[in-house]
Amino acid sequence: MKQQTYTWGHTKRYNDFPTYFRSLFSERVQKVSVDAGFTCPNRDGTKGRGGCTYCNNKTFKPTYCNLENSVSHQVQQGIRFFEKKYKSMRFLAYFQAYTSTWAPLENLIPLYEEALQHPKIVGLVISTRPDAVDEALLDYLAELSQKVYVMVEFGLESHLNQSLEKINRGHTFADSVWALEQTSQRSINNCAHLILGLPGETRSDWLDQARVISQLPVKNLKLHQLQIHKETVLEKQYLQTPEQFQLFTADEYIELVVDYLELLNPKIIVERFISQAPPGMLIAPKWGLKNFEFVAKVEKRLKERDTWQGKKISKRAKPD
Structure with a gap:
């Protein structure tokens, strides 16, 4: 039986980032982290x-990212x-x-160009916040993207302003919309980063988020489950009132x-579903799954349910 080819051009049931990336480059491409x-x-x-309530940068920074090093x-x-x-x-x-x-x-320019x-x-892949870019920076990155690959990764985290306030983000969802629109208008690759499971949010909220994000000019998407990391405000909140967390x-x-x-939106390229913190930094939840193992389980479940990315978007509501 011949496998179905979906609108993103291959037989995987979602528009996955590795396949897309292989179409851009003739050889394997890997990110190397930099702390500037x-x-x-x-x-x-x-x-x-104090930063965001969930944030501990030690959970994702390699040991070679030492500020003593250029x-x-x-x-x-x-x-x-x-x-x-x-x-x-x-x-x-x-x-x-x-x-x-x-x-x-x-x-910023000397730091980015030193790496290049x-x-x-x-x-370059540049991780930032939607309220921490301006038009001058984006104009520079647009010019740079004519020569090399550039992606700006925005921490949106939620589409709900009450959640953004609760986790001490310090920006609104309107800031997120502006940043995505500005990068898209300049043909700069963007990525929206969102957390599923923030305190006070519901399953209905998360599914509504998918609909909201689908209407925005998002090129790439990173999802991850809420995790409680050591040495964070969220750790204290979780230990004090665990019933507030799902x-x-x-x-x-x-x-x-x-x-x-x-x-x-089937045009959105999905880069990841989960985040992995070092075991020594993670309080909960502890799944014991590597990223590739989780991806395999998602792909298996998509097949079992005979479903795919964008299946439930009606033709009338389907984004351009």
Whole structure:
């Protein structure tokens, strides 16, 4: 029996990022993380103090990302690590720690371009907040994207302003819409990052989020389950009032992801479904699943339910 080919051009039941990325580059491309010493507007007092309630940057920063090392040294260390596994590779410099646009443009440009000096670096991925970019920066990135791959990754986290306030984000969803529209208008690759399971939100909210996001110019999407990490405000809240939290089992979250995908614009490329913190930093939930294992379970469940990304978007409501 011949497999169905979907609107995104292949037989996978969702528009997955690895397949898309292989279509862009002739060889394997890997991100290497860079910490350039940024802070955040809700840490330095511009918008607030203390940062987001869930955030502990130690959960995703490699050991070679040491501020004692220059950007170029961190890039080289990251490349050496991955070159041990794969001989033929190119790399993207991933400015991941904190808000990687939170500095004057004249300070940002040398940092980004230092990373691009390495001959195996073919582009940048810049992690930031929707309220931490301006038109001058975006104009520069638009020009840069004519020469190399550029993606700006925005932490939206929720489409509900009450949730954004509760987790101390310091911006509104209107800021998120503006940032996505501005990058899209300049043909800059963007990525929306969203957390499913924030306190006070419901299943109905998360499925409505899929509908809302589907109407926006989102190129790539990163989802992940709410996790409680050590040394965060969320840890204290969880220990004090655990009943306020709805932490998913792996099976519950798989069902939610499949339901979410059914309502998601098929043009949106899905980069990931889950986040993985080091076991020593994670309080809950503890699933014991690697990313590739979770993806396989989602793909299995999509097949079992005979469903796919965008299946439940009616033709009248289907985004352009």
